[in-house]
Amino acid sequence: MERRPHVGILALQGDVREHAHVLRELGAEVSLVRRPAELAAVDGLVIPGGESSVIDKLSRSFGMQHPIRDAIAAGMPVYGTCAGMIMLADRLTNPIAGQETFGGLDVVVTRNAFGSQVDSFETDLEVAGFEGHAVRATFIRAPLVAAVGPRATAIATLPDGGVVAVEQGPLLATAFHPEVSGETRFHERFLGLVRAAAR
Numbered sequence: 001m002e003r004r005p006h007v008g009i010l011a012l013q014g015d016v017r018e019h020a021h022v023l024r025e026l027g028a029e030v031s032l033v034r035r036p037a038e039l040a041a042v043d044g045l046v047i048p049g050g051e052s053s054v055i056d057k058l059s060r061s062f063g064m065q066h067p068i069r070d071a072i073a074a075g076m077p078v079y080g081t082c083a084g085m086i087m088l089a090d091r092l093t094n095p096i097a098g099q100e101t102f103g104g105l106d107v108v109v110t111r112n113a114f115g116s117q118v119d120s121f122e123t124d125l126e127v128a129g130f131e132g133h134a135v136r137a138t139f140i141r142a143p144l145v146a147a148v149g150p151r152a153t154a155i156a157t158l159p160d161g162g163v164v165a166v167e168q169g170p171l172l173a174t175a176f177h178p179e180v181s182g183e184t185r186f187h188e189r190f191l192g193l194v195r196a197a198a199r
């Protein structure tokens, strides 16, 4: 019998509980990850939404930046939402001074891409590979993928062509927050990546 996928959620800052709830509903074993030993115990990692510059600083002060970079390089599945997408990006167009990312995802990302007038909004998106109804996507001070490199694939775009979801092997990233709108298909897709990698 196949073992339940064991997923970690990087729990330094951000909407950790919402991801834990969705993943447990989908049958995963969920642990909160703040230390290298906790990362070593999981089959995949979720990086939640929040504030990327804070997640960056805390991951460095908790000694997590290098272990997470090493895990990504070794092929660990990682799903980043919003600030988590920013943390996965190889490059940012507008980092704050000294801001670093884990990287791994061959994209350039712009933080807070939708300006202060439209801080938050919801829209329906078609996502490559999803059956049935459109995704109701919640954007909260959201980033936008400014450029998709050759190793990454855009899987969802806004009507104006802006890329808001990307996949690259075991890495998945969304500029929006499916975990707050009852949308479970991204987490299911991620658990599929985790199962495939654990095999």
Ligand code: GLN
Residues within 6 Å of the ligand: 048, 049, 050, 051, 052, 053, 081, 082, 083, 084, 086, 111, 112, 140, 141, 142, 143
């Ligand atoms: N604007 C935030 C950042 O730069 C991301 C917002 C979010 O995760 N909802 O990290």
